[in-house]
Amino acid sequence: MSANETPPTRTKGAANLRARVRAEMTEEIKTVARQHLATDGANLSLRAVARDLGMVSSAVYRYYASRDDLLTALIIDAYNAIGEAAERAAAEKAAPLDKWLAAGHAARDWALANPHEWALIYGSPVPGYQAPQDTVIPATRVLLLLGAILTEAYTAGVLAPREPLAGLFAEELEPIAASVLPDLPVRVVADAITAFIQMGGAISAELFGQLNKSIEEDRRGFFEYQLRTLARTAGLEEKP
Amino acid sequence: MSANETPPTRTKGAANLRARVRAEMTEEIKTVARQHLATDGANLSLRAVARDLGMVSSAVYRYYASRDDLLTALIIDAYNAIGEAAERAAAEKAAPLDKWLAAGHAARDWALANPHEWALIYGSPVPGYQAPQDTVIPATRVLLLLGAILTEAYTAGVLAPREPLAGLFAEELEPIAASVLPDLPVRVVADAITAFIQMGGAISAELFGQLNKSIEEDRRGFFEYQLRTLARTAGLEEKP
DNA sequence: CCATAACGAGAGCACTGCTCTTGCATCTGC
DNA sequence: GCAGATGCAAGAGCAGTGCTCTCGTTATGG
Numbered sequence: 001m002s003a004n005e006t007p008p009t010r011t012k013g014a015a016n017l018r019a020r021v022r023a024e025m026t027e028e029i030k031t032v033a034r035q036h037l038a039t040d041g042a043n044l045s046l047r048a049v050a051r052d053l054g055m056v057s058s059a060v061y062r063y064y065a066s067r068d069d070l071l072t073a074l075i076i077d078a079y080n081a082i083g084e085a086a087e088r089a090a091a092e093k094a095a096p097l098d099k100w101l102a103a104g105h106a107a108r109d110w111a112l113a114n115p116h117e118w119a120l121i122y123g124s125p126v127p128g129y130q131a132p133q134d135t136v137i138p139a140t141r142v143l144l145l146l147g148a149i150l151t152e153a154y155t156a157g158v159l160a161p162r163e164p165l166a167g168l169f170a171e172e173l174e175p176i177a178a179s180v181l182p183d184l185p186v187r188v189v190a191d192a193i194t195a196f197i198q199m200g201g202a203i204s205a206e207l208f209g210q211l212n213k214s215i216e217e218d219r220r221g222f223f224e225y226q227l228r229t230l231a232r233t234a235g236l237e238e239k240p
Numbered sequence: 241m242s243a244n245e246t247p248p249t250r251t252k253g254a255a256n257l258r259a260r261v262r263a264e265m266t267e268e269i270k271t272v273a274r275q276h277l278a279t280d281g282a283n284l285s286l287r288a289v290a291r292d293l294g295m296v297s298s299a300v301y302r303y304y305a306s307r308d309d310l311l312t313a314l315i316i317d318a319y320n321a322i323g324e325a326a327e328r329a330a331a332e333k334a335a336p337l338d339k340w341l342a343a344g345h346a347a348r349d350w351a352l353a354n355p356h357e358w359a360l361i362y363g364s365p366v367p368g369y370q371a372p373q374d375t376v377i378p379a380t381r382v383l384l385l386l387g388a389i390l391t392e393a394y395t396a397g398v399l400a401p402r403e404p405l406a407g408l409f410a411e412e413l414e415p416i417a418a419s420v421l422p423d424l425p426v427r428v429v430a431d432a433i434t435a436f437i438q439m440g441g442a443i444s445a446e447l448f449g450q451l452n453k454s455i456e457e458d459r460r461g462f463f464e465y466q467l468r469t470l471a472r473t474a475g476l477e478e479k480p
Numbered sequence: 481c482c483a484t485a486a487c488g489a490g491a492g493c494a495c496t497g498c499t500c501t502t503g504c505a506t507c508t509g510c
Numbered sequence: 511g512c513a514g515a516t517g518c519a520a521g522a523g524c525a526g527t528g529c530t531c532t533c534g535t536t537a538t539g540g
Binding site for chain 2: 039040041042043119120122123124125126127128131136139165167168169171172173176190193194197198200201202204205208209210211212213214215216217218219221222224225226229233
Binding site: 481482483484485486487488489490491492493494495496497498499500501502503504505506507508509510 | 511512513514515516517518519520521522523524525526527528529530531532533534535536537538539540
């Protein structure tokens with residue numbers, strides 16, 4: 001209630017030394033936890049993390065109130081990491097379809113490099129875990145990117161005309177479309193969501209071993225085939 | 241009971257009574273474990289299951305060598321359950337597109353009714369768990385069903401002609417296509433796999449809460465929209 | 481300068497999967 | 511018909527878990 005807490009602006013020197021040490025410690029715990037994620041999956045052991053840091057388990061609780069809090073931090077980081085990877089890749093291209101493909105491949109590459117973090121955010125939810133509100137905005141970055149690419153193509157007039165949508169779900173998407181851009185067809189929003197979902201499905205299937213014994217070598221090519229199919233469905237045509 | 245000259249190989253009566261009790265017990269453990277799956281997810285507690293059955297944890301090990309063995313049994317059951325649900329639904333229809341839609345909706349309905357079993361088979365892999373060979377055949381039932389529907393449409397000549405595939409992955413799929421049917425285009429196999437993957441992606445996205453705040457009411461309609469899109473991509477056209 | 485707040489260590493609670501031993505009931509070969 | 515083999519459940523025990531609480535220590539800031 002009172003405004004007596006120390007503002008981080010004024011104190012300097014030794015004062016924010018402790019704060020800096022604390023921030024470093026907080027980050028280091030995350031780093032080690034991320035490594036443990038690779039072996040233990042979502043049920044990582046706080047005690048093991050503490051052991052690796054040369055501290056006792058209860059000390060970790062000074063930095064994260066619970067194991068779930070630590071998981072939340074990792075989840076937010078993962079959402080931001082894959083979102084940023086996709087955004088960067090897309091920003092390097094000019095044509096909408098090129099952006100689309102670049103974003104998809106960047107997401108897949110990130111997932112292949114960080115499979116357990118991918119599982120954390122796009123796999124089955126951790127049993128007792130309830131995602132807090134902080135995660136929802138980072139969680140939408142990739143979806144928003146796909147939507148932005150389609151919207152850009154639409155406003156540029158290079159998006160192939162699509163049949164309008166029918167169905168109740170289309171009405172539900174109406175306000176979303178309107179909030180992005182007045183007169184944006186719901187079809188664009190629906191296609192962005194569909195593409196996001198199925199892009200994720202394709203990556204998950206590859207990562208979770210569902211296409212074993214079918215495609216072993218050219219999984220990247222198969223993924224691109226799916227990416228292009230999704231693009232065509234959304235109205236992004238190939239350049240002639 | 242007259243257990244006169246019981247041959248050493250084929251004892252009946254009291255002999256297989258014990259076996260029957262054992263089979264019942266084995267099944268009962270699975271039933272209770274399935275219930276616990278709903279609350280604990282993949283990391284269900286063997287001890288809790290045992291408690292619910294009025295027995296001690298070590299007794300369960302008479303029936304399942306390890307927790308992973310119990311999980312395997314549940315996984316196989318789940319694969320078979322969703323496979324059978326989809327097959328039954330498809331068998332009730334005549335036209336390929338109707339079979340396609342029925343199979344998809346049946347799979348989704350089953351997933352909505354058994355979300356944790358869905359997560360077990362199509363979600364992120366359980367950390368230490370390695371799926372044994374017994375699971376691979378049940379795991380392919382839904383995929384095979386989609387492939388069968390497309391193949392049936394192809395042999396009936398009602399599958400719209402598709403562009404041939406290009407890419408290394410297409411060559412990898414060649415032997416699979418040949419093993420199903422001589423001269424079956426790889427495109428059909430690729431489309432079946434794609435549809436299977438993205439159907440699963442759509443269900444997972446809905447189940448794992450990825451389309452929160454966008455479509456809340458008519459998720460079935462949105463799913464059907466995706467189903468029809470996948471069908472069209474695979475060459476299953478609407479009846480005029 | 482000294483009260484306060486942050487901190488790490490350690491013990492402890494209730495829980496987990498799993499192993500091993502023990503005693504008992506049931507089945508089975510002679 | 512009985513003695514021995516076998517199936518089974520219980521219990522103790524091990525090593526591990528998340529989390530809480532208490533206890534000295536140490537750095538911070540009024």
